[in-house]
Amino acid sequence: xxxxxxxIIAHVDHxxxxxxxxxxxxxxxxxxxxxxxxxxxxxxxxxxxxxxTIYAKNTSIMHGDCKINIVDTPGHADFGSExxxxxxxxxxVLLVVDAQEGPMPQTKFVLKKSLExxxxxxxxxxxxxxxxxxxMEVVDxxxxxxxxxxxxxxxxxxxxxxxxxxxxIAKKTLEDPSKDLTPLFDLLLxxxxxxxxxxxxxxxxxxxxxxxxxxxxxLAIGRVYEGIAKLxxxxxxxxxxxxxxxxxxxxxxxxxxxxxxxVPEAHAGDIVTIAGxxxxxxxxxxxxxxxxxxxxxxxxxxxxxxxxxxxxxSPFAGREGTLVTTRHIKxxxxxxKETNVGLKVEEIPGxxxxxxSGRGELHLSVLIEDMRREGFELQVSQPEVILREENGVxxxxxxxxxxxxxxxxxxxxxxxxxxxxxxxxxxxTKNGHTRIEYKVPxxxxxxxxxxxxxxxxxxxxxxxxxxxxxxFKGKMSAxxxxxxxxxxxxxxxxxxxxxxxxxxxxxxxxxxxxxEGMIIGESSKGEEMTVNPMKEKKLSNMxxxxxxxxxxxxxxxxxxxxxxxxxxAEDELVEVTPENIRLRKKHLKEADRKKATKxxxxx
Numbered sequence: 045x046x047x048x049x050x051x052i053i054a055h056v057d058h059x060x061x062x063x064x065x066x067x068x069x070x071x072x073x074x075x076x077x078x079x080x081x082x083x084x085x086x087x088x089x090x091x092x093x094x095x096x097t098i099y100a101k102n103t104s105i106m107h108g109d110c111k112i113n114i115v116d117t118p119g120h121a122d123f124g125s126e127x128x129x130x131x132x133x134x135x136x137v138l139l140v141v142d143a144q145e146g147p148m149p150q151t152k153f154v155l156k157k158s159l160e161x162x163x164x165x166x167x168x169x170x171x172x173x174x175x176x177x178x179x180m181e182v183v184d185x186x187x188x189x190x191x192x193x194x195x196x197x198x199x200x201x202x203x204x205x206x207x208x209x210x211x212x213i214a215k216k217t218l219e220d221p222s223k224d225l226t227p228l229f230d231l232l233l234x235x236x237x238x239x240x241x242x243x244x245x246x247x248x249x250x251x252x253x254x255x256x257x258x259x260x261x262x263l264a265i266g267r268v269y270e271g272i273a274k275l276x277x278x279x280x281x282x283x284x285x286x287x288x289x290x291x292x293x294x295x296x297x298x299x300x301x302x303x304x305x306x307v308p309e310a311h312a313g314d315i316v317t318i319a320g321x322x323x324x325x326x327x328x329x330x331x332x333x334x335x336x337x338x339x340x341x342x343x344x345x346x347x348x349x350x351x352x353x354x355x356x357x358s359p360f361a362g363r364e365g366t367l368v369t370t371r372h373i374k375x376x377x378x379x380x381k382e383t384n385v386g387l388k389v390e391e392i393p394g395x396x397x398x399x400x401s402g403r404g405e406l407h408l409s410v411l412i413e414d415m416r417r418e419g420f421e422l423q424v425s426q427p428e429v430i431l432r433e434e435n436g437v438x439x440x441x442x443x444x445x446x447x448x449x450x451x452x453x454x455x456x457x458x459x460x461x462x463x464x465x466x467x468x469x470x471x472x473t474k475n476g477h478t479r480i481e482y483k484v485p486x487x488x489x490x491x492x493x494x495x496x497x498x499x500x501x502x503x504x505x506x507x508x509x510x511x512x513x514x515x516f517k518g519k520m521s522a523x524x525x526x527x528x529x530x531x532x533x534x535x536x537x538x539x540x541x542x543x544x545x546x547x548x549x550x551x552x553x554x555x556x557x558x559x560e561g562m563i564i565g566e567s568s569k570g571e572e573m574t575v576n577p578m579k580e581k582k583l584s585n586m587x588x589x590x591x592x593x594x595x596x597x598x599x600x601x602x603x604x605x606x607x608x609x610x611x612x613a614e615d616e617l618v619e620v621t622p623e624n625i626r627l628r629k630k631h632l633k634e635a636d637r638k639k640a641t642k643x644x645x646x647x
Contacts, residue, residue: 047239047313048232049267051115051130053158054140055148055507059170059209063140064103064116066212068301070225071105071112102265102315104299107229112236113299113315117154127154129252129326129342129385131161133267133315136236139186143169143177143206146185149444149509156193166235167204168228172218176475179206179218203235239313246333247271247279249316251326252342254383260295260319262382264330267315269339271332274309281321282329284341294320326385347388347401348441348486348510351408351609352425353377354397356619358628359533359559364621365421370396373422380411387411401430403510405490409605416605416620423617423628427609429487432513439513441486446479447496448505454478456499464488465517484508485517491610526572527616528565529629530558540579542595547573551627553600561632563616574634603627615640 052060102115115134117127131137137158141147147155158165167186169179183204190200205227207214215222248270255263273296281289297304297317310316321330327342355361355370362368367376377389377398388401402408405427412424432439445466449457451473457480458468466484473479489508496506528548538554550565558564558577567573603611608618608625615637619626631637 045311046110047113047241047311048110048136048236049113049115049134049239049313049315050136050138050232050236051117051127051134052138052140053117053127053131053154054170055142055145055150056118058140058142058145058148058151060140061116063138063168063170063207063209064114066209066225067114067228068103068105070212071107071229102299103302104315105301107233110233111314112232115315127157129344131157131163132250132342133252135163135239137163137165138168138232139165140168140170140209141182141186142174143172143179143182144174145448146178146182147189148507149446150507152189152193152444153509155189159190159193159195159199164199164235165202166231167202168214169204169206170209172206173208173211203231205231241311241313242270243272243312245270246331246336247273247277248329248331248333248336248339249273249318250329250339250342251324254324254326254385255317256379256383257319261322262319262324264318264321264324265315268310268312270312272309272311273316273318277332279321279330279332280334280336281324282331282336282338283325284327284338288334289321289323291321291324293318325382344385345403345510346430347386347403348430349404349408349427350399350401350430351427352392352397353400354395354423354425354617356421356423356621358423358562358619358626358632360557360619360621360626361421364623365416366419368421372420373398376415376418376420384411405606405609409609412620413605416622419622421619421621423619424609425617426612426614427490429485429490431516434513438516440516442511442514443484443486443489443508444511445482445484445489445506445508447482447507448477448479449500450503451476451478453500453504454480457496457504460492460495460499461488463521464492465520483511483514485520486510488520494607494610524570526567526570527563527613527627527629528567529572529574529634530560530562530564531574531576531634532578533559534578536564536577537580538595538597539581540577542597543579544575544577545598547575550598550600551603552577554597559628559632561629563627563629566611572637 052063054060102113104111104113115130117130139155141151169182171177172179205214205216206218212225213222214225214228216227249266249268251264251266253265255265257263273293275293275296277293279291279293281291296307296310298307298310298314304317329339353373356368377400381387381389386403386407390399392399400408429441447457461482461484464484465488466482468482470481471478493506496504528544536552536554536556536558541550541554544550548565548567552564564577603625605625608627612618612627615630617628617630619628629637631640
């Protein structure tokens with residue numbers, strides 16, 4: 045059987061998963077009686093809620109006598125480690141680019157990784173039905189991006205198609221009539237190299253990702269490079285450090301449509317799932333030959349952001365969650381580390397804290413959200429960037445930022461980024477909208493999104509991805525607003541909140557349980573304010589017409605986990621439980637906070 049392996053890569057929201065839906069439907073992955081939904085590859089709850097792909101997943105379709113393995117990859121920069129590993133298992137990539145937006149930061153990132161591996165991409169200009177679509181201009185922009193990334197002459201000669209993935213249509217030219225994806229299927233069969241099938245040599249494969257099954261344990265997912273993987277085979281697991289473990293293949297699975305099908309053996313060239321190796325890890329070599337050489341190592345870019353995870357010790361601890369101890373948190377983080385290779389977990393000796401590092405705020409917030417849904421209670425600190433030292437010089441991570449804003453908001457955004465040590469690369473204005481490209485330190489973007497949305501009245505679009513490490517840019521101004529902090533334990537009342545809303549923006553509503561040291565709002569001034577949200581109105585038996593003012597409270601928008609992580613300062617924590625997200629001071633009592641501030645100033 046002929047096999048072709050392809051990964052679909054793109055910036056977030058350019059239509060990868062929708063395109064996979066259309067390929068599956070037209071590739072015969074479903075019976076005629078089956079009811080088919082949308083975004084079929086986004087099987088995780090958070091993926092469906094957020095509308096983004098978080099985990100790379102593979103599927104396959106049969107087209108004539110050829111099996112086409114398709115890998116759907118994440119488009120968000122925080123999950124770039126998923127893309128890096130998957131590219132090693134395929135022979136070609138299909139680069140999807142929005143015909144209006146053109147190449148974006150993550151487009152550059154995934155394309156760069158593909159070109160470095162020597163892959164020859166196919167380009168698909170999607171969403172050509174948009175009123176502001178400019179497909180031919182975008183083709184030129186993609187070509188310029190290939191040149192800038194050092195593509196070879198062969199890679200520069202990329203084939204391209206136009207598509208409306210939502211309608212399942214692809215065409216060679218904009219004028220061509222088309223009713224399905226036939227032009228794309230034809231191009232895949234002619235342009236994607238057939239997978240090499242060396243069957244007369246010992247079995248060798250390398251896991252590019254890991255799965256977990258409650259009955260089978262850890263699963264190794266990857267491409268069989270050589271030989272045949274047979275059920276019951278004794279195998280050797282060769283690690284990059286030279287260690288060798290032995291094991292036995294207890295199950296072999298291949299993908300067929302959205303189903304995982306058990307088979308007695310899998311041949312070279314196919315992407316398979318193997319069970320029976322409890323200690324397998326990404327990048328190790330699985331082989332039936334003890335003398336077989338290691339497959340090339342899979343390098344993954346290091347984390348750029350870290351947070352401290354600690355046990356919930358607030359006055360409300362243990363009321364809403366079932367998994368609340370250090371032991372529970374440690375076990376969960378260790379389990380996550382097994383499959384989430386972009387994550388790094390360090391236990392801090394002598395404390396109940398763990399330092400958890402990842403590729404960005406979203407990468408870590410997805411893990412925190414998963415944990416709270418599983419019944420965990422925990423507290424997390426402000427995200428911090430991870431600095432490196434090279435040749436005695438302190439370096440920090442830099443992000444490539446692209447911002448689209450109405451022309452009248454341009455000055456405000458430029459001023460905001462200048463204060464965050466941003467360096468402008470390019471600026472273009474067209475039809476009342478401005479696109480600005482920047483290089484900004486990662487720490488300058490922490491907490492930036494909330495202010496950006498307010499200043500652009502919700503009309504701005506912000507995208508960014510990790511670019512490189514550069515020398516430390518110097519001290520940056522801290523958060524401009526202080527916090528409103530509760531001075532007592534109790535339940536908030538409308539009268540007290542009505543008086544407090546003049547002093548800032550509130551995060552709580554009447555009848556909310558609060559405790560001393562809990563943050564209930566943002567002060568309009570720069571300093572912290574300790575307030576009493578339980579203060580009742582003094583009653584008397586004297587009444588007069590018009591002397592009582594109506595209590596009108598401004599509606600409060602509940603703070604999401606990402607907003608909470610962006611908001612908190614260095615001396616604050618986010619308390620995460622299955623039912624609530626609360627903000628608090630590290631030191632709950634005001635006297636303790638003053639002592640801690642004095643110690644910091646003395647240093």
